[in-house]
Amino acid sequence: MNRLFHVPLSPYSRKVRLVLAEKKIEVELVEERxxxxxxxxxxxxPAGKVPVLRMDGRSMSESQAICEYVEETHPTPALMPGTAAERYExxxxxxxxxxxxxxxxxxxxxFERVNKKVMGQGYPDSKNVKFGAQxxxxxxxxMGWLLDQRRWLAGDVMTLADFTAAAHLSCLDYISDVDWNRNANVKDWYAKIKSRPAFRGLLADQVPGFPPPAHYADLDF
Amino acid sequence: MNRLFHVPLSPYSRKVRLVLAEKKIEVELVEERxxxxxxxxxxxxPAGKVPVLRMDGRSMSESQAICEYVEETHPTPALMPGTAAERYExxxxxxxxxxxxxxxxxxxxxFERVNKKVMGQGYPDSKNVKFGAQxxxxxxxxMGWLLDQRRWLAGDVMTLADFTAAAHLSCLDYISDVDWNRNANVKDWYAKIKSRPAFRGLLADQVPGFPPPAHYADLDF
Structure with a gap:
């Protein structure tokens, strides 16, 4: 059985979870502090980070190296587009x-709102929170500007770039830090990606001490 | 003519320079502050970083996206190995x-010793320098442990991983921050990669105000 060592609100772990789910590769999730x-x-x-994927007899780290490996060994459905120029983008x-x-x-x-508390590193630094919110x-x-010209972030097909962006935004949405009213293109794009079956696992996440807002798992947000 | 916007002591710019030189792709270097x-x-x-490669009518950023593009469009000599597992590593x-x-x-x-001075951001923070030196x-x-088991960092053939490591180490060697006596495997590996024709451009770099030590360009260091 494949195993993914992860934490629920790690965007890098979420990227790998999305890729595995999209390709229908079963994996046992193990939370790793x-x-x-x-x-x-x-x-x-040895890098001491999540995600770590145990698959094909190998322990793999670095989310992007993992995703490229999974894409190469399980090419269907494709998450990298067809030409070198599109793959560059x-x-x-x-x-x-x-x-x-x-x-x-x-x-x-x-990190300020969640990780610090979970890791016992004290209170959020309001300067950082303000910087991030800005x-x-x-x-x-x-993203809205890109989506004005393209159906998906990197072009006209859905790619790993969309899953990467959605992995980050979904973590921030869990703590209500995304203003979906800012840009209609971005909201439409997120609604499309959020309604994919691959997204279900992420929407069911519950982090003790941090209940998600009602709209987090709502496909009509 | 291809153009690379770079700074001499940026490891990411150096990685791209090494890849282009190894593949004998000519490029005009333009220093970009x-x-x-x-x-x-x-x-x-829009990310505001170097390197930026102007090639095939396109301005490309993100060194790893650039290197994968160059590898795909100019596959010889190969800098990515043959199997998915080797490419993962x-x-x-x-x-x-x-x-x-x-x-x-x-x-x-x-950053502490060079960039801060060049960018007018003051003096090195000795706490950071001590941390890095440790x-x-x-x-x-x-690296020495990897090279005990392999001829090159990622396996038995030279890859982009070797150029990436050498790009970082060569910048640090320019400011005398690498102890080549610490590990014989690492020194032998660096001697091999340093003597490649693709390395010549890097060894000729001169940053005003920061003359390199004598051993920097010496193949018998």
Whole structure:
């Protein structure tokens, strides 16, 4: 049986969960309190992070390396588009969200509001929260601008870039940090991706001490 | 003519320079003071970072998205290995260096010693420098352990993982922050990669105000 070591509100874990579910690859989810640096877990992944996927006799880390592996070994349905130029644009946006969006938004809001409490690191730093809340507007506008020209973020087909963006936004939506009224394109795009069967597992997540808002799991939000 | 907007001591720019040189793709190098956020440059790359590669009528950003594109469109000589499992390991290590090594080492040493001065942001923070100098030991040991079992970092053929690691280490070597005596495997590996023709451009770099040490360009270091 495949196993995914994860935490429910890790956008990187969610990206891998979405890819596995979309490709109908069954996996047992194991919550891993990675910040406690359990020696067994550190052996599985010297980088000490989630997600770690146990599959094909191998413990794999780094979400993007995992997703490319799963895409190569289970190509249907395809989550990478057909041409080198389209794949470039897909990967550019994956790094945009996993790197820039994470640094400017996800880490500023989610880490401050949730991870700090769960890890026993004290209260949110309001300067960071304010910074993240400001920056997410710019990112939603950028997504809206892309979606003005394309059906999906990287082009006319749904790709791993959409799942990456949705993984980050779904974590932030769990803590009510996404203003869906800001941009109609972005709301339509999220409604499409949220209604996919692959999304169901994420919408059922419950983090103790952090009940999700009512609209979180509502397909008509 | 292809153009690469870069800075000499950016490990991400160096990774792209190495890939282009290894594949004998000619490129004009243009230094870009990206931190000044010139509007023309921001138009080319909304993320506001280097490298940006102008090629095939397209402005491309995100070094790893660029490298995968170049690998797909110019597959010879190959910098990605043949099987999905080997490509997974190659990408895992690329992210190890571009993400973890950069956060723990490159940003702590290079940013403090060089970028801060160049960008007019004051003096190095000795706490960060000390942290980076401590962490690099652990990374060199990890590389040595990998190279005990393999000819190159990701397996028995040279890959983009080697160029990524060498891009980071070469920047640090420029400021004398690599102890080549710590691990014989790592020194042998760097000697092999440093002597490749693709490395010549990097070894000729000169940053005003930061003359490189004598051993930096010496193949017998």
């Amino acid at each position: 990675y910040w406690e640096q359990d020696p067994d877990f550190m052996r599985r992944n 897909t990967r550019r946006l994956i790094f945009w969200f996993d790197d820039k969006f994470h640094a400017e938004v996800t880490s500023k809001l989610l 920056k997410i507007k710019y990112h939603l506008d950028y | 990206y931190w000044e956020q010139d509007p023309d440059f921001m138009r080319r790359n 190659t990408r895992r290590l690329i992210f190890w260096f571009d993400d973890k090594f950069h956060a723990e080492v490159t940003s702590k040493l290079l 962490k690099i030991k652990y990374h060199l040991d990890y």
